[in-house]
Amino acid sequence: MSTASIKPGRVAVIGAGPAGMATALSVHQAGHDVILLERYPQARPAGNILNLWPAPIKALGLLGVDTTDLGAACRTELRSASGRVRARVDIPEDVVRRYGGGFIGLLRPGLYERLLEALPPGMLQVNRAVDGFEQDETGVRLRMADGEIIEVDVVVGADGIDSLVRRTLWGEAPKREHNLHIFGGYTFDEGVRAERGRFVLSHNRTVQGSWTDIRHKGRDGFQWWVLEAHDARREFTGDRHATATAMGAHFAAPLPQLIAATDPENVQHWQLRDRKPIKQWSKGRATLVGDAAHATSPYAAYGAGMATEDGYFLGRRLAGVDLSDYTAVRAALDAFEAPRKPHTARQVQQAWILGQVFHHTPALLRPIRDAILDHTPFLQKVIGDSSGEILAQIAAIDEAEHRFTAIRRPEER
Incomplete structure (x- = not known):
């Protein structure tokens, strides 16, 4: 059936x-x-540093987002604090050529700008907080903070780790504290000498120190972060730049130099x-x-990527569906989430496990x-x-796009 x-x-x-x-x-x-309902005065990025793998880059392009020069093409290496290579993420060369690298490094505001440019006029409504919603087989009724009631066929919770939609559907659930904290920043200082086209993730006995090449609005730079164990019950009140400097001091160049070159405001x-x-x-x-479904630690470096993929796949599953038909809606939503749950759960759990292994291993076992x-x-x-997981997601997008093409309006083919 065509749309x-x-x-x-x-x-x-x-x-x-x-x-x-x-x-x-x-x-x-x-x-x-x-x-698209946003409670704040504008769509605002939570943070600056960001990495995107090939699958979400492919999805963005298919959604009409301009991905030209969106970020710096990088290859990923895991190293010791002294710079010794421990592992490399091997991605086939044809994938690297098609999607601008094993992944791209960019600043989060850059992705937001490209997404906002792609939105049709009038779709985004800001200062529009949702207080709650009710639903039955006939539809959904949103209760807005200003008292308005909005009736829709389907509601999608893309409202983050503290999601109102998730809480309404499934009740309260505690967040899982990793007892880790992270300091991150970026610099465009041309005086820092560092390899281009690299994402270097390194560890000493207690700290992860990482950096990557980035592109932002046509400028070359670098982003970095340092991460260590921290009791989540204790509020951090120190100087962010000074603390990051101390954490990164014993890593191989260029990490200490990148931190030193970063404006403390960044x-x-x-x-x-x-x-x-x-x-x-x-x-x-x-x-x-997104995070409403599978809030993910930055250790996975895949949170924004999985969120983008979720959005892409959900829309493709709703193509050709009569949203007034409750049975059809249920079938489409089930088909959407079925392949996404195991994929995202693996990333969430791997990020959790890696954080425990690198930062909560007992001191006597760290040398081993x-x-x-x-x-x-x-x-x-x-x-x-x-790379198998990355290639599987690219293949899933290809399959979804083939199905989508088959049911689009004939004049759009």
């Missing part, structure tokens, strides 16, 4: 982060009417936390995407751990040979 024979439904997406904007674009391409700090994967994302006419990482292929097998 030309389906009456457009109405979909509300709550939250204008990467998950929400990607969802809005994909659902719009599927032929439905979309309102250094951020946050605690690492996530939520354990849930068995089901959708209920009735509501579903979840590091000897294993330095002298065995363990790390290469766990992380380095991860």
